[in-house]
Amino acid sequence: MTWKTPLTGALALGLAVAGWQALRPEPVLTHGRITTSILFNREVSQIFQKKCFQCHTEANVSMSLTTYKDARPWAVAIKEEILEKKMPPWSAVTGYGHFSNDVSLTAREVSLITSWADGGAPSGVLLADEDKPAVIIPSLSGWEHGEPNTLVAVAASEKVAADSKDRTARIEVATGLTQAKWLSSLQLNFADRRVVRYAAVYELRTGQWLGTWSPTHAVSAMPAGVAIQLPAGGRVAIEIGYRGTFEEASGAGELGLYFSADKPAQIAPPLEIKAPLVTVVAGKTRERVRTELTLKSATTAAALWPSLGAGATSVEVTALRPDGVVEPLLWLKDYRPDWPSSYVFKEPVTFPAGTRLTVTAYYDNPGTTPLRAQLALSVTAFTPLLRVATARQTSRPAASPAP
Ligand code: HEC
CATH class of the missing domain: 2.60.120.230 (Jelly Rolls)
Structure with missing residues (x-):
């Protein structure tokens, strides 16, 4: 399933690029002296791939940082944003809970990026290659865990006005299920990522939270063996945070639901x-x-x-x-x-x-x-999952005969 943008490929991309170019800082014309061995095409782009490309690629929520040509003009801004902990956006204080969807930079990543920016922000490649990405750019569309069992169209006619401020839309849709199912995971895909900040999904009747999409965390999955029961004929409510880009954009998306075929070991009740x-x-x-x-x-x-x-x-x-x-x-x-x-x-x-x-x-x-x-x-x-007894625990020595 691929997304069709309202404007066809090249044109839409052209507009997206033009939009960010308007905000691009003045190019640094005199390349300063290079005083670092940290290179964009080696250390820096690898960090960006892990911690920035979820948002900083073409047709995404913010400007592209995928090539040296794209990233170089932002070098000073990048350093400032990461030192002030504004980027990547992650509010949790390190050490209070350990989270698998943490996108904050490690101390080492911060020091590599700052050395690069302070040392003249070298590319590490020939001039001719400065507009080629050094690392693989992750796909923004598609389903991370394969085709969902059920697809639900969301906010099909929603439009996000040009330059509009943050707003939350609440949309209710039928799941279309003809029998109750065990939900093990869900993902959302949006037609235009430039305008979506987050989306939270709830089961409508119980109000139970089912999962939250964000640019850095697309799939909400239950632990293995755990599922939430979705009723037949049920509905879900989806709360979507929009912010406009420089032109009107579609706020539509698709919700993909994944079910476990077997009855799960544990059912997650609303809390x-x-x-x-x-x-x-x-x-x-x-x-x-x-x-x-x-x-x-x-x-x-x-x-x-x-x-x-x-x-x-x-x-x-x-x-x-x-x-x-x-x-x-x-x-x-x-x-x-x-x-x-x-x-x-x-x-x-x-x-x-x-x-x-x-x-x-x-x-x-x-x-x-x-x-x-x-x-x-x-x-x-x-409820805590029961530990499956291991072989060692079950093979007790046979009772010794009475003396
Ligand atoms: C969750 C999405 C997201 C991630 C991840 C993210 N950014 Fe951003 N970034 C944005 C958005 C959106 C903006 C535009 C300003 C805004 O709306 O907050 C932005 C703005 C910026 C700016 C420009 C600020 C200015 O001067 O206008 C820089 C520089 C930046 N990000 C660098 C980074 C770097 C470097 C990383 C990775 C280490 C990163 N960002 C990760 C979403 C993200």
């Missing part, structure tokens, strides 16, 4: 921790909103989806275990409302019954009208 609505008066800063939930039974958490609404500046999620141990699960210190993301644990975390999960967020209201702070945290959670 949402929601704070009562708090009104933040005009001009108030650092208004604290806090909510908590005590787990009635042992629970394993695989992913978190904080939904903070307008005005949030930070959020912290912690677990207080019955033995008194406090475990920080997530801390978004300088929360980036323009880049909502889910947080998928590298290793799902298991809590005993009686563990208290607390969510604390701070809100600012710089406006002139009251702001309603809407804080919620959805969790992909399930």
Whole structure:
């Protein structure tokens, strides 16, 4: 399944390039002295491939950084953005939870890029090759886990106006399922990635969070053996964050659903921790909103989806275990409302019954009208999977005969 853009290939690409060229910094005409051995075509492009190309390629949400010609004019801006931790956008503080979808740069990656930028930003190739990518550019369309079992068209007629500000659209669609199915994973694909920041999918009847798409994390998958039951004739609600580009663009997409054929070992029930609505008066800063939930039974958490609404500046999620141990699960210190993301644990975390999960967020209201702070945290959670007994455990020595 390939996407057809409203404008045909070359023309659409031409316009996209023209748009970013308008923002491109003045080219550096006098190449300074090269004082580094770090090269764009060796170290730098490999880091960009892992941490930047999800967003910085042609026809994507931001300007291309795939070739030396594309990236060189941005060298100083790149250094500044990464030192200020503005790029790549990732709000979680390192060390509070370990996430598989973390796109933040390691200290080594930061130092390689800064040495490159400070040392004259050399390419490492002949002039003639400076407009060729040094590494493979990942495909932006297509299904990472193969053809989905079910495809649902989403926001087919949605248009995103030129230069429009951030807005959230909520769209409800039927899954078209004629019998209940076990959802193991989902992915979204958008017709025009330039205008989509994130998308969160919920089962409509229960309100259960099913997964969140972001440019850096396209597939939301349950751990092996875990699934969510989707009813026959059900509907899903999809919340999509749009921001306009320099021309009107399509906001349409496709939702791909993947089902497990067998009954899963564990069913993930809805788990949402929601704070009562708090009104933040005009001009108030650092208004604290806090909510908590005590787990009635042992629970394993695989992913978190904080939904903070307008005005949030930070959020912290912690677990207080019955033995008194406090475990920080997530801390978004300088929360980036323009880049909502889910947080998928590298290793799902298991809590005993009686563990208290607390969510604390701070809100600012710089406006002139009251702001309603809407804080919620959805969790992909399930009963801990039973460990399959290993051969060593089962082959006990035969009871020795009585003396
Ligand atoms: C999740 C998407 C995403 C990722 C990943 C990402 N960027 Fe960006 N970047 C953007 C967007 C979008 C903009 C345009 C400004 C905005 O809307 O925030 C931008 C802007 C920039 C800018 C220009 C700021 C200016 O001066 O206008 C630089 C430089 C930059 N990014 C570098 C990087 C580098 C280097 C990486 C990887 C280490 C990276 N970005 C990863 C989305 C991303």
